[in-house]
Amino acid sequence: MDEKNIKQLRRTRDGRIIAGVCSGVGNYLGIDANLIRIGLAIATLFGGMGVGVYAIGWLLMPDEGSQTSIVQDLISKQQAKSSSTSTDTWQGTTDTWDDRPKPQQ
Template sequence: MKETINANIGSLAFTLDRDAYEELKAYFADIRRRLPEGDTETLDDIERRMAEIFREKVNTPMRVVTLDIVQAAIAQMGAPDDFGAPRSGGEEAECEEQPREMLRRQLRRSRKDRSIAGICGGIAEFFDTDPTPIRLATLLLILFGGLSLWVYILLWIVIPNAPETDN
């Protein structure tokens, strides 16, 4: 048995094998690296064409798009090299950017934006917002009884510090 994933490709819903999904995802990512910054229209056109190819090869909605179908569609569409050279900062920059994005989305106490313990700064980084309104809301909640000072201290203990390389 193989795990399947439901994916929306070119505004059409498909069910793909896990390995077919990973192959297609890597193909689109490689093409995205080669297109000019902000050129979403070309990538949308490529996705729509890929969806048309899948619809031709998968006759019924109950059939799953397999790795063989994805590879045949990629061969029909062309290699990512056909779309040009990668933009500057190619693969290395993307590989470094992805773990940083994953770390940013974890709730951690901020090391660079802290007033007391870095809790409000960490929450602001998690939600990608300014920490000042969060600090004001926390202060008002503590002063007017909505949030206990003990809860803040507990968060200070429970939420881990951000890594030092995050500076």
């Protein structure tokens, strides 16, 4: 199967009202995005779950034209930051041990 023919769940730019979650899910499922919006509005009115579901979709669904979601981008940045910080800290620690004055006898 060609990669162009594989259906992917993405936040879309066409039909976007806030972040494109409903239009992306609608395109993926082949239904009108307004039905998704109505469902989320009803879920928000009866228990508040609609806002949470929408926020999770926004964080986990990649934007159209992107391969990674917001959460994946944040995790990658944090991992890169922590790996460079741990290397700097380790090197700084060894430098500190070498620079300490030696006790006199």
